[in-house]
Amino acid sequence: xxxxxxxxxxxxxxxxxxxxxxxxxxxxxxxxxxxxxxxxxxxxxxxxxxxxxxxxxxxxxxxxxxxxxxxxxxxxxxxxxxxxxxxxxxxxxxxxxxxxxxxxxxxxxxxxxxxxxxxxxxxxxxxxxxxxxxxxxxxxxxxxxxxxxxxxxxxxxxxxxxxxxxxxxxxxxxxxxxxxxxxxxxxxxxxxxxxxxxxxxxxxxxxxxxxxxxxxxxxxxxxxxxxxxxxxxxxxxxxxxxxxxxxx
Numbered sequence: 010x011x012x013x014x015x016x017x018x019x020x021x022x023x024x025x026x027x028x029x030x031x032x033x034x035x036x037x038x039x040x041x042x043x044x045x046x047x048x049x050x051x052x053x054x055x056x057x058x059x060x061x062x063x064x065x066x067x068x069x070x071x072x073x074x075x076x077x078x079x080x081x082x083x084x085x086x087x088x089x090x091x092x093x094x095x096x097x098x099x100x101x102x103x104x105x106x107x108x109x110x111x112x113x114x115x116x117x118x119x120x121x122x123x124x125x126x127x128x129x130x131x132x133x134x135x136x137x138x139x140x141x142x143x144x145x146x147x148x149x150x151x152x153x154x155x156x157x158x159x160x161x162x163x164x165x166x167x168x169x170x171x172x173x174x175x176x177x178x179x180x181x182x183x184x185x186x187x188x189x190x191x192x193x194x195x196x197x198x199x200x201x202x203x204x205x206x207x208x209x210x211x212x213x214x215x216x217x218x219x220x221x222x223x224x225x226x227x228x229x230x231x232x233x234x235x236x237x238x239x240x241x242x243x244x245x246x247x248x249x250x251x252x253x254x255x256x257x
Contacts, residue, residue: 014052014251017076018043019112019132021084022059022105043082043129046233049241050248052078059111066118073118078224078251081112083130083231087196093143100147102195113139125224125250127243130194133218133227140220141202148195148214155212158192165234168192171216177207178219178226182246183239190216190230197229224250 020037027033037056044054055076060068073079087102088109112132116139119126128136134144145151148158160168167189173180180186188208198206198215208217208228216229224247232240 012255014077014248014255015055015075016047016052016078016080016248016251017055017057017072017115018047018080019082019108019115020056021082022108039082040233042231042233043080046241046244047080047248050244052248052251057115059107061111061114066114069114069118073115073122073124076119076124077255078125078127078247079115079119080247081116081126081128081132081135083132083193084108086131087146088131088134088138088144090144090146093138095143095146098146098150100150100195102147109135120220120222120225123223123254125247125254126220126222126226127224127247128218128227129233130229130231131196133229134194134196134198136220136225136227137198137202137204137218140204140218142204142218143199143202145197145199145214148197152197152212152214155214156210158194158197158210158214160192164191164193164231165236166191167235167237169210171208171210171230173217174205174207174209177205177217178224179207179217179228179243182226182242184242185239188239189237190228190232191234192230194229223254 020039023038024033047054204218
């Protein structure tokens, strides 16, 4: 029997609701849409617990060894500017250093193992930083001529277009030169480092990057929330790459 690919998913750390006599407790949080997209694409999602530290990567290596692919998900927080050699701007939002550190360790192990990688929204930004990029800390204040990248309406609906670079992985996956995407971010990739930019919004904001390897893709939007064929194709191609790695 052929085993379905296992896709590791990073989660946020939140808290349960406090009640009289029952204090809040930490819990992992992840939008169901990520898991649904992975399952629909033919794989099984595995939500990864925060483990490991800088001095002992054995737990991280074990987690990566369980996975055929890794999705670094998004979240309502910012990446610490110190990670890309900058000081914090006034408009920098909340940071979650514990989650960011864990995801950095996962990314480094996954890149070293040639594991298929998909970075979504904030996950794309951290992937970019890991590949030597820098970030725009706040689009509104640093790019005043840019469009609003934090859409006020339903994130299951597209908000703007993305122009896709020809001959890129994203182009081959979607078969499109332009995509309609949702937009829920106030930071963006500035310099690309070792990554290749493969998608740009009409205002010049970077919307997709790619790295070297079996499958290394970052998208600034949330394809798991969209219902169009191109969004589904991104997850199918990612799962296919994970399946091929498993068979190799």
